[in-house]
Amino acid sequence: MAEALTQxxxxxxxxxxxxxxxxxxxxxxxxxxxxQAADFDAWLSAEPAHARAYDAALAVTLELEAAAPxxxxxxxxxxxxxxxxxxxxxxxGGLAAAGAIALAVMPYDVLAPxxxxxxxxxxxxxxxxxxxxxxxxxxxxxxxxxxxxERGERRVVLPEGEAVFxxxxxxxxxxxxxxxxxxxxxxxTRFDVRHRGHALSVAVERGVxxxxxxDGAPGRAWRLRPGQRLDAxxxxxxxxxxAVDPAEAESWRAGRLIFRDQPLGEVVADLNQQFDKxxxxxxxxxxxxxxxxxxxxDDQAAVLRRLALLAPLKALPSGKGVVLRTDPxxxx
Amino acid sequence: MADAPKPSATDDPxxxxxxxxxxxxxxxxxxxxxxxxxxxxxxxxxxxxxxxRERAQDIGNPTALLYRMALNLMLDRARGEARAAARDxxxxxTAHAQVAGIDVADExxxxxxxxxxxxxxxxxxxxxxxxxxxxxxxxxxxxxxLSHAETARVMGLSVKAVEKHVSxxxxxxxxxxxxxxxS
Numbered sequence: 001m002a003e004a005l006t007q008x009x010x011x012x013x014x015x016x017x018x019x020x021x022x023x024x025x026x027x028x029x030x031x032x033x034x035x036q037a038a039d040f041d042a043w044l045s046a047e048p049a050h051a052r053a054y055d056a057a058l059a060v061t062l063e064l065e066a067a068a069p070x071x072x073x074x075x076x077x078x079x080x081x082x083x084x085x086x087x088x089x090x091x092x093g094g095l096a097a098a099g100a101i102a103l104a105v106m107p108y109d110v111l112a113p114x115x116x117x118x119x120x121x122x123x124x125x126x127x128x129x130x131x132x133x134x135x136x137x138x139x140x141x142x143x144x145x146x147x148x149x150e151r152g153e154r155r156v157v158l159p160e161g162e163a164v165f166x167x168x169x170x171x172x173x174x175x176x177x178x179x180x181x182x183x184x185x186x187x188x189t190r191f192d193v194r195h196r197g198h199a200l201s202v203a204v205e206r207g208v209x210x211x212x213x214x215d216g217a218p219g220r221a222w223r224l225r226p227g228q229r230l231d232a233x234x235x236x237x238x239x240x241x242x243a244v245d246p247a248e249a250e251s252w253r254a255g256r257l258i259f260r261d262q263p264l265g266e267v268v269a270d271l272n273q274q275f276d277k278x279x280x281x282x283x284x285x286x287x288x289x290x291x292x293x294x295x296x297x298d299d300q301a302a303v304l305r306r307l308a309l310l311a312p313l314k315a316l317p318s319g320k321g322v323v324l325r326t327d328p329x330x331x332x
Numbered sequence: 333m334a335d336a337p338k339p340s341a342t343d344d345p346x347x348x349x350x351x352x353x354x355x356x357x358x359x360x361x362x363x364x365x366x367x368x369x370x371x372x373x374x375x376x377x378x379x380x381x382x383x384x385r386e387r388a389q390d391i392g393n394p395t396a397l398l399y400r401m402a403l404n405l406m407l408d409r410a411r412g413e414a415r416a417a418a419r420d421x422x423x424x425x426t427a428h429a430q431v432a433g434i435d436v437a438d439e440x441x442x443x444x445x446x447x448x449x450x451x452x453x454x455x456x457x458x459x460x461x462x463x464x465x466x467x468x469x470x471x472x473x474x475x476x477x478l479s480h481a482e483t484a485r486v487m488g489l490s491v492k493a494v495e496k497h498v499s500x501x502x503x504x505x506x507x508x509x510x511x512x513x514x515s
Contacts, residue, residue, distance in 0.1 A: 018503050025499035027363040029491075030480055037399035041356050051359075056510040057502055058362055064474060064505065065366055067455055072475045074456040116486055118476040146478060148486055157482050178485050214485075 013053075019043070020053035024061055076117075118146040121161070124274050126252075134168035135175065140194075140252050142273035161273075162194035164250050167207075180234040181217035185210040191224075192250050196269060198234040203244045213237075257295045264289045264311055268324065271307075275300040278321035286313060286326050347382050349394035357402060364406055378402055458508045462501050469497035470505075 023040055026032060044051050064071070121127050121139045129137040132149055139145065143161020148154070154175045156165075167175045167186050177184040179195035189207020194200070202211055204224045211230055212221035219237035224230055229244035251258040252270075259267055265287030268279050274297050281287050293310040295303055304315040304322060314327040350357070354375060361371035378401060391397055462470060465487075472483040473494065484491045 017506060018499075021499045021503035021506060024363050024502055025495050027360060028498075029495055032364075032403070034396050034400035034403055037360060037403065038393070038396040040360060041353060041395055041399065044356050044359065045353075054359060057506045058359060060506045060510045061502060062362065062367060063509070064455060064459070067452060068475045068477075070452055071456050071459055072471075074452070075460060075471070075475070116472055116476065118478065146472075146476065146482070146486060155486065157478070157485055159479065159482055 013049070016047075016049055016053045017057070020050070020057040023054060024057050116146050116148040118144070120144045123272075123276050131168075133170060133173070136166045138164045138166075140273065158193060158195050160195060162192065162196070162252070164190070164192045166190045178214060181214045182219075182232055182234075183212050183214050185212065196273075199231070200234070201229060201231045203229040203250075205250070211239075251294075252297075255297050257297060258293075259295075260292045261290050262292070263287060264291050264313070264324075267291060267295075267307070271295075271297075271300075271303065275303075279304070279315075279324060280318065280321055281324045283324070283326060286311075286324065344387060345391050345394045346397060349398050350379060350382055353395065353398065357398070360399070361402060361406070374402070374405060378405055381405065454509060458505050461508075462504055466497045466501040466504065469494050470501035473498055474501075 023043065026036065027040060044054060119127065119129060119137075119139060121141050121143045124141050126141060127139045129139065129147070131137065131147060131154075133154060135154070137145070137147070137156070140162035143158070143163060145156055145158045145161065145163060147156050150173075152173065154167075154170075154173050156175070156177045158177055158179045165175070165177070165186070167189055175186045177186075177193055179193060179200050180198060182200055184191075184193055184202055186207065186209045189204065189209060191202060191204040191207070191209050193202050202209060202224060204226050206226055209224045210221055211224065211232070213219040218235070219232070219239065222230060222239065222241075227243055227245070229242045230239050231242070232239040248258045248260075257267070257270055259270075265281060268281045268287070272279055277300055279300075289311055291307075291311045293306075295306055297303060300322075304324075308314060308327070312327050313324050315322050315324055317323075357378070358368070358371045358375050361374045362368050365371050365374055378398075381401065459467065459470065459475075461467075468487060469483055469489075472478045472486055473480065478486065480491050480494050483489075484494045487494065489497075
C-alpha cells in the first residue's frame with residue numbers, strides 16, 4: 001500500500017487529493033508501521049501541494065470525528081440515504097440536528113440499505129434492547145455490540161462484553177453473533193454470550209446454539225444444548241465444555257455475580273466492569289487463586305469486604321483505585 | 333511547557349530529525365490521536381523522551397526511528413483512554429436518544445448556535461450523499477466507532493476494502509467540506 005501510494009502518479013490536484021485521503025485512511029489503520037509512517041513523511045515533504053492537500057483532508061476528518069455523535073443522531077432519525085439534492089430531506093436533517101423538533105414519519109423504502117445500530121453500556125450500566133424482529137438483548141455493563149437486521153440474516157457483532165440473547169424464532173433468518181474469531185449461530189433460543197478480552201463463553205438456557213470458528217479461524221463447530229456451556233480462547237482451536245445452570249450465567253442481571261471455582265483474576269475483571277474505581281490485581285499467584293461464591297453488587301467497598309471473606313486477600317486504597325494483596329494473616 | 337533539558341541538536345541526529353520534522357509529526361499524530369491538541373501534547377511528550385534518553389551511537393534511519401517511537405508512545409497512551417472515551421461518548425449518545433432528542437448539556441452558546449447548526453447540516457448532508465458502500469463504511473467506522481475489523485465483518489468485506497471505502501469517503505467529504513485548494 002505504501003509503495004503504491006508513493007509511486008502513484010500525481011499530476012493533477014484531484015490525484016493529490018486522492019492520495020491525501022489514502023494517507024489519512026492508512027495512518028488511521030491499526031496495522032500501520034513505522035516504515036509506512038516514514039514514507040508518509042517523505043510524501044508530505046516532497047511538494048507543498050501535498051501538505052496542503054493533506055491538511056485539508058485532516059481538517060475535515062477531525063471535524064467529522066468530533067461531530068460524529070451529532071451527525072449520527074441526525075442521520076439516525078431518517079431512513080436510508082436517497083438521491084442527493086432533495087430539499088425536503090435537507091431541512092429535515094437540519095431540524096433533527098438542532099434537536100428541536102421530532103421528525104415526521106418517513107415513507108418506508110424497500111430498497112433501503114441495511115442499517116446497523118451500535119449500543120454501548122458504561123460501567124455499572126445494564127441495558128435492555130428490543131429488536132425489530134421481536135428478539136431482546138440484555139447487555140451487561142462495559143459492553144459494546146452492533147446489530148444489523150437483514151432480510152436473509154440477523155447479525156450481531158460483540159467486540160467486548162456480555163449479553164443475554166432471547167432470539168425470536170425465524171427459521172429463514174438465522175441469528176449470528178460474531179465474537180472474536182468465533183461465530184454463534186442460532187434460530188430461536190435464549191442464551192448468554194460473554195466476550196471479554198480474548199475469552200469467549202456461551203451458556204445456553206433454551207434451544208440449540210451453534211458455535212463455529214469465523215472464516216479462516218482454527219477449530220471446529222460445536223452444538224450446545226440447554227445447560228451446556230462452552231469456553232473458548234481466541235486463536236486456540238480447543239474449547240472446554242461444562243455444565244451450567246443458565247440462571248447463574250445470567251446472574252449479573254439480578255445485580256449479583258455467582259462464580260464457581262473461578263480464578264480471582266476473572267472475578268476482578270468482572271467487578272471492574274461494574275465499578276468506576278479500578279481494582280488492581282498484580283499478584284499472579286493471587287490472581288490464579290480459585291474462588292467460589294456469590295457477590296451482591298451494591299457498593300464497591302462492601303463487595304470487596306465480602307470478597308476478602310472468600311479469598312486470602314486484603315484491599316488497600318491506592319491512588320485512584322484499590323489494590324488487592326495477599327493477606328498473610330488469612331493464609332490457611 | 334515545563335523547562336526541558338535542551339541538548340544541542342547538532343550532535344544528536346535523532347533530535348535534529350525531530351526538530352526538522354516536528355510539523356509533519358504533528359500532522360501524523362493528529363490523524364491517529366483525533367485532534368491537533370492531543371497531537372501537540374504527544375509531540376511534546378516525544379521531545380521529552382528524546383531529550384532524556386541515552387544517546388545511541390549509530391542510528392540507521394532517524395526518520396523511521398522517530399515515527400516508531402511516536403507510534404509506541406501512542407500505543408502506550410491511547411490503549412485504555414480511547415476505549416473509555418469511546419464508551420463514554422457512545423453511552424452519552426444513546427442516553428441522549430432516550431430523552432427525545434432534547435440535548436441540554438451540549439447546547440452551544442447562543443451566538444454560535446446558528447453557525448454551528450448550519451455547519452452541522454453541511455456535515456450531515458455530505459455524509460448522507462456519499463456513495464452507498466463508502467457511506468456505509470464511513471458511518472460504521474467513523475460514526476458508530478466500529479474498528480476496521482468489525483466494520484469489515486459487518487459489511488462482509490476485507491479489512492483492506494474497508495480502508496479503501498473509508499479513503500474514498502474522506503476524499504469526497506474533503507472535496508465537499510474542505511477549504512478550496514489553489515495549487
